[in-house]
Amino acid sequence: MFDEIAVGSIEVLGSHTFTADEIIRFALKFDPQPFHIDPEAAKQSHFGGLIASGWQTGSWWMRLRVERWKATNAERAAKGLPPLKNGPSGGYTNLVWPKPVYAGDTVTYTTEIVGKRASASRPEWGLLFSRNTGVNQNGVLVFAFDGSVFAAR
Numbered sequence: 001m002f003d004e005i006a007v008g009s010i011e012v013l014g015s016h017t018f019t020a021d022e023i024i025r026f027a028l029k030f031d032p033q034p035f036h037i038d039p040e041a042a043k044q045s046h047f048g049g050l051i052a053s054g055w056q057t058g059s060w061w062m063r064l065r066v067e068r069w070k071a072t073n074a075e076r077a078a079k080g081l082p083p084l085k086n087g088p089s090g091g092y093t094n095l096v097w098p099k100p101v102y103a104g105d106t107v108t109y110t111t112e113i114v115g116k117r118a119s120a121s122r123p124e125w126g127l128l129f130s131r132n133t134g135v136n137q138n139g140v141l142v143f144a145f146d147g148s149v150f151a152a153r
Helices: 020-030 039-044 054-078
Strands: 010-017 086-096 106-118 125-135 141-152
Touching (some): 010 054, 020 054, 054 106, 054 125, 054 141
Antiparallel strands (some): 010 106, 106 125, 125 141
């Protein structure tokens, strides 16, 4: 629960490899810019190759965050502990894509708890503040944002 989560704790959510086919499929639906959907046009762009949409990199953070949450609760259930409960997000800030994610890159996502406080209006809840990042296989930061989420106390 909220009180069990320590400021400074880091959780590796998992990794994902971005394939050319997946990048194109996602971009055709949600971000149809030439450097996301056309390998030849992407070669001629300032990126020099096909890259994933930033929104796609963010979608994978969310997917892995939810999968990790489910796995954590399964581990807790196996130990006879109650599940962790979270509420809505308080929002995100400082969203950046400092480097492109190219076809073939593997991004590893992590969440670090950077702060927490009890809710003044709802004492059964607290707020967790996090720094969320994605780094590629070379250790280069490609995605980051600060977030907050309500957690049951």
